[in-house]
Amino acid sequence: MSDLTRFSINQMTVKQLTLPELVAACRDLGVPAVGLWREPVQEYGVDATAKLVRDAGLAVTTLCRGGFLTAVDPEERAAALADNRRAVDEAATLGTDTLVLVSGGLPPGTKDLRAARERIADALTELAPYAEDHGVKLAIEPLHPMFASDRCVVSTLTQALDLAERFPAHQVGVTVDTYHIWWDDTAPEAIARAGAQHRIHTFQLADWITPLPEGVLNGRGQIGDGAIDMREWQGYVEAAGYTGSIEVELFNEELWARDGRELLAETARRWAENVDV
Amino acid sequence: MSDLTRFSINQMTVKQLTLPELVAACRDLGVPAVGLWREPVQEYGVDATAKLVRDAGLAVTTLCRGGFLTAVDPEERAAALADNRRAVDEAATLGTDTLVLVSGGLPPGTKDLRAARERIADALTELAPYAEDHGVKLAIEPLHPMFASDRCVVSTLTQALDLAERFPAHQVGVTVDTYHIWWDDTAPEAIARAGAQHRIHTFQLADWITPLPEGVLNGRGQIGDGAIDMREWQGYVEAAGYTGSIEVELFNEELWARDGRELLAETARRWAENVDV
Numbered sequence: 001m002s003d004l005t006r007f008s009i010n011q012m013t014v015k016q017l018t019l020p021e022l023v024a025a026c027r028d029l030g031v032p033a034v035g036l037w038r039e040p041v042q043e044y045g046v047d048a049t050a051k052l053v054r055d056a057g058l059a060v061t062t063l064c065r066g067g068f069l070t071a072v073d074p075e076e077r078a079a080a081l082a083d084n085r086r087a088v089d090e091a092a093t094l095g096t097d098t099l100v101l102v103s104g105g106l107p108p109g110t111k112d113l114r115a116a117r118e119r120i121a122d123a124l125t126e127l128a129p130y131a132e133d134h135g136v137k138l139a140i141e142p143l144h145p146m147f148a149s150d151r152c153v154v155s156t157l158t159q160a161l162d163l164a165e166r167f168p169a170h171q172v173g174v175t176v177d178t179y180h181i182w183w184d185d186t187a188p189e190a191i192a193r194a195g196a197q198h199r200i201h202t203f204q205l206a207d208w209i210t211p212l213p214e215g216v217l218n219g220r221g222q223i224g225d226g227a228i229d230m231r232e233w234q235g236y237v238e239a240a241g242y243t244g245s246i247e248v249e250l251f252n253e254e255l256w257a258r259d260g261r262e263l264l265a266e267t268a269r270r271w272a273e274n275v276d277v
Numbered sequence: 278m279s280d281l282t283r284f285s286i287n288q289m290t291v292k293q294l295t296l297p298e299l300v301a302a303c304r305d306l307g308v309p310a311v312g313l314w315r316e317p318v319q320e321y322g323v324d325a326t327a328k329l330v331r332d333a334g335l336a337v338t339t340l341c342r343g344g345f346l347t348a349v350d351p352e353e354r355a356a357a358l359a360d361n362r363r364a365v366d367e368a369a370t371l372g373t374d375t376l377v378l379v380s381g382g383l384p385p386g387t388k389d390l391r392a393a394r395e396r397i398a399d400a401l402t403e404l405a406p407y408a409e410d411h412g413v414k415l416a417i418e419p420l421h422p423m424f425a426s427d428r429c430v431v432s433t434l435t436q437a438l439d440l441a442e443r444f445p446a447h448q449v450g451v452t453v454d455t456y457h458i459w460w461d462d463t464a465p466e467a468i469a470r471a472g473a474q475h476r477i478h479t480f481q482l483a484d485w486i487t488p489l490p491e492g493v494l495n496g497r498g499q500i501g502d503g504a505i506d507m508r509e510w511q512g513y514v515e516a517a518g519y520t521g522s523i524e525v526e527l528f529n530e531e532l533w534a535r536d537g538r539e540l541l542a543e544t545a546r547r548w549a550e551n552v553d554v
Binding site: 111113114146149156158159183185208211226227229 | 383388389390391421422423425426427432433435436459460461462463485487488489490491492493503504505506509
């Protein structure tokens with residue numbers, strides 16, 4: 001059997017499984033860690049989820065996700081900050097030290113990416129110390145540029161690092177996700193920079209397949225099915241000093257239509273075939 | 278009536294119009310220039326098209342497109358080079374000095390973007406002198422990173438310039454298209470670099486709208502409908518010394534379903550509202 005010590009399954013990959021089903025499947029397959037999402041965790045109960053994973057001996061590598069910090073309207077901004085504080089609280093309760101942040105897109109009717117990125121920095125000034133007080137690190141995730149207008153104005157690892165570097169590394173770092181950065185020939189250098197500063201807070205895998213579906217959100221490919229050389233990217237993060245979990249996070253309608261337990265087994269197998277452990 | 282002196286309509290924007298219909302509509306609306314596409318031109322006849330636009334006094338700003346130069350297979354590579362020489366010939370016949378190049382994606386089963394980009398450079402070594410001999414400049418077009426695997430391994434203006442700079446500026450430059458680079462905070466600097474080297478061979482506009490359609494190819498927005506500040510980008514290319522045409526190139530199923538002449542009038546109006554002339 002493959003060595004799955006560094007494997008983590010992001011809950012969204014197998015979202016057809018309930019939390020108890022996910023935990024049971026992880027136990028049966030020898031999967032040691034999960035990345036969780038706020039919505040299903042809230043539905044099951046944050047404390048109940050914490051107990052469930054703790055009793056099963058599962059590590060929680062990340063909580064997805066905070067962020068959406070680009071609002072101009074003061075009330076919206078205050079609501080976003082309050083929601084992010086709750087996300088920090090939830091991460092602490094779940095026993096993970098990493099909260100993934102997806103920045104948010106352009107507010108309706110605006111066209112200024114630079115100003116939107118600056119509002120994220122402002123918000124982090126309030127959030128980062130709060131996270132530190134709760135033992136949680138924020139991991140800014142650059143999303144693929146195709147999400148720049150409606151989901152995440154932070155499109156490259158360099159942009160994410162430029163934001164993160166305004167704060168101590170134990171407060172704010174980055175998420176390195178192959179799906180979002182594989183096309184970027186400046187990303188390897190940014191990974192080296194992030195590693196030298198101890199800011200690689202999580203490393204996630206998804207493969208790039210085409211054609212992209214309408215809306216492009218749920219088109220991530222199973223590991224090994226697409227254009228991305230996973231070992232190449234693993235090489236970059238490890239050369240930069242990263243030794244943590246390697247999490248698989250897929251959003252894919254076809255995969256979600258399949259049996260969740262079988263999909264988890266396939267994902268673990270594909271992971272082991274495509275990374276060096 | 279607006280000053281359309283610097284307006285050019287890319288044929289693909291109003292592909293529901295036949296070439297004679299396009300030329301007549303341009304004449305009636307005072308549109309002084311067109312960007313042409315090889316397939317409809319070949320269908321109508323290259324010489325016949327050249328005569329049609331010449332007799333109407335229309336300038337041809339660009340021919341789209343050559344490229345697709347990433348093949349590994351020697352026969353495929355030779356065929357691509359031969360096809361690109363024909364594209365150069367067609368550009369010369371049509372009276373345009375600019376052939377837009379879309380590089381091509383990853384050959385099936387390969388994952389090495391760097392090697393694919395290097396094969397483009399190799400191909401340009403053969404093509405660029407041929408183009409110069411025919412009075413044609415090659416304009417490498419970086420496409421949005423969402424096309425990196427299946428259409429164009431050149432994803433940023435910086436990558437395009439890194440390729441172009443291996444050749445004299447009158448042989449190889451770049452296409453600056455707002456749709457592909459608007460998210461990139463390093464693009465303004467790359468535009469300045471391109472301008473200083475006289476490598477901005479064409480400047481094209483399309484707006485960014487969401488949700489993207491399946492396959493993402495035909496989701497470009499009408500000027501003014503989306504997230505891109507056209508004046509900002511016009512400012513960058515003009516600060517870099519660009520004084521040429523500003524061409525509108527949209528691919529959009531909804532726009533194509535409309536009356537072509539009415540769409541051309543709307544596009545000219547939107548252009549005039551969103552750029553400084």
